[in-house]
Amino acid sequence: MRLDRHGGHETPRRTRAGSARRVTGAALAAFLGAAVLAPAAPAAADSPLRDHAAQQGFEIGAALASDHLQNDSQYADLAGSEFNAATPENSMKWESTEPSRGQFDFGNADTFMDFAQQNDQKVRGHTLVWHSQLPSWVENGNFSQSELRSVMENHIDEVAGRYAGDIAYWDVANEIFMGDGSWRNSVFYDTLGPDFVADALRMTAEADPNAELWLNDYSIDGINAKSDAYYNLIQDLQSQGVPIDGIGLQAHLINGQVPGDLQQNIQRFADLGIEVAITELDVRIDMPADQSDLEQQAQDYRTVMDACGAVDGCVAVTVWGVSDQYSWVPDTFDGQGAPLLFDDNYQRKPAYDAVHEALGGSTGGEDPGDEDPGDEDPPPSSGPCDVSYSVANEWGSGFTGQITVTNDGGSALNGWDLEFDFPGGQQITNGWSADWSQSGSTVTASNTDWNGSLPAGESVSIGFNADHSGSSAEPDSFTLNGESCSVS
Template identity: 80%
Template sequence: MRLARSGGRGTPRRHRATPARRAAGAAFAALLGAAVLVPAAPAAADAPLRDHADQMGFEIGAALAANHLQNDSQYADLAATEFNAATPENAMKWESTEPSRNQFDFGNADAFMDFAQANNQKVRGHTLVWHNQLPSWVENGNFSESELRSVMENHIDRVAGRYAGEIAYWDVANEIFLGDGSWRDSVFYRTLGPDFVADALRMTAEADPNAELWLNDYSIDGVNAKSDAYYNLIRDLIAQGVPIDGIGLQAHLINGQVPGSLQQNIQRFADLGIKVAITELDVRIEMPASQSELEQQARDYRSVMDACLAVDGCVAVTVWGVSDQYSWVPDTFEGQGAPLLFNDSYQPKPAYDAVHEALGGTGDGDGDGDDDDPPPTSGPCAVDYSAANEWSTGFTGQITVTNNGDTALDGWSLEFDFPSGQQITNGWNAEWSQSGSTVTATNTGWNGAVPAGGSVTVGFNASHDGGNAEPEAFTLNGQSCSVS
């Protein structure tokens, strides 16, 4: 859904793809040969990820680097075979497309686009306005307000206009807030103030009227001060009639630390009437990665997939790369790595199977091709729920949660929905909160550690209006639990 658009500037200038670009694309496709036009067989399980995602009307994407597409056939094979959506890792950033003022270079961006189109992949354009990876002439330009606005408009017009009608989503403004929810001190904010975001959205709407317009950031996966800032900004933009279609939660995560409020956060943005996507997912591990750490990583990937798939407005999950060998993580986080679905040798990891299962595949490599197999129901956790000591308007409830995983929990968040309008009045052994029918119980300071095979019991009092049906499903840290 495209929300209200206003403030038009007249007929947009268009820079659609030229015959020369199409010729370059044909040469690029010929260079990759079958790796592009005839995808390889699936690397694992009963069918590639994209096949299951297509059947669900969902997008499973990857960030792709043009140089690896050109120089690594295994990389290109997996990129084509497994993903029905793609994001250019660096090729459309400002320093790549306009390294000198008004001197544009679209070589790698065009190569990326030709690969994505040859493989029928939806494209997320990334990114038009960002404080990072800026050429020095922008970052240190000492522009006046009017001049910088003109520079920004020209850049958006040329880049978004070149691919008008070919991009599904544009990450228009990227990483505009700090962790405490305050504005980031970028050249755009210093010179133009907070209105630079609305300006950029309107400019992109004119340059590429058919694309959806998104904001995107890291560390906004759960409910926190930074995601609150985006929630409030988007609400204000909608009220002002500024075109805004979606919010991207990057989800660069640490192993075992998926935010317990991820699904709640996705839902609240969707409730604003916009779309949501996980746009840059990776889960980094302290190296060397043990088997138990890889299994925890798989549970984290499954948690993220389940949280997105549970909300109607969450349309896509994109992983930030194809294989571990090319990930940005080791160069940025010392001693950490192995964050993606495929290892350095392009072999699928447990995380791949977890994503495959979340999309409805078997994930076990048995090749049975049964796309109707449901996700496993035993889960990494088990819940025993009981309602006792009932009276006319309320009851006392008790929940015992067992950690069926192979590793200890270091912090937990249990979520469930009351089906009969019940309301928590007070509780113990957890921090309790409720939003509508959804109840969240988060560990206290003393019971966050639950060993593998261990259990934790929590309790509460609740009111009701005569109905007291039991919850049917529970999630622990975003993962589905079996119910006894």
């Protein structure tokens, strides 16, 4: 028996019966309370990120630090109002929860959990088995195989068992491969070999039967040797019957360097029958950052959001922090910083607007605390619609295109078709936020179920990947429901 985390009463250890089935995907959402992720009432254009995410059955999360939640009211206010999911930044790591063998400290982890529950946030438990931020008694323990396995099992049982039923996803094993796809040396790998991953997954399934079990790492956002290693490992785990539900792509990115094959990488993992999430997104900039840097950063955030949104199995995007002032980046990458959605003074950056728009909101919303500007008439335009077209990324013979369509007519559109011609023989390979088709050079993008209503003065953004043979020249004319649009 153990005390529950509020100290009020004792609760028995939760074990997984042999006949119990794992609850994953849609069943997990139902178990945890479908209201959290079920489509919500339409959100106002300037609503917080979480309102638009909930409307689409999506999670927009942030890594949260317990000390800032307790000591910085602006931080806590934004953390609760903007995000419908949360990850503990450090408070559930081994050095924090079990600093001495068998002696557990859950003070900061409980503070985080209380905040998340008070704000109806889905929780990603982070992390149970990791080579870093280990107390010295684990890292330098010189354990036998059986002793280390017992140490690992006891730690997982205590931490995952304490929060059983309150965690949606556990990052069970974190950062287990090197950049070339080889196993990372750690006390776990060096003592137990590669089987430590399967062992940890099975142990977590016993301790918290209803949580999804995930692996998580950095620099696996694109298709490369490291992400290939995870792809092969997951197939191997599945063949052994080891419980594995998802893969987290951390996406600690450099400004202007989003992998061109991010969406394809997400798709191939989803095709294995698991879920995928962007789990630690930030985009670091060479400092000092100017406006063009911030605009590029916004474009990168939008590209990541759109890539995840284009794949049915991509369930969430989590940013690694709330405000630039508390980011880990400047202390780790000399001369780089400003990686998040809010600046040092909690003002929204262009990156915030990009994420907001990707989730279905408007751009250029007011900063927190600004007065309501009231209803204003849309600016006059030269036609019933306006189109902005841009190329976000280019690689080899491919590129990513982004289109924003504004309804400048006098009434709402209930369904829309955008049509244009590629001038250089480009061919759409896949797209998102619209149903895409192409006949010869003519491309048609039609609304999806969730964005068919386009009020007067409002915009919708869509995107695609395409191949070209020497030219990615931009279309020079567009029609919306058969009427010519102005091009900005």
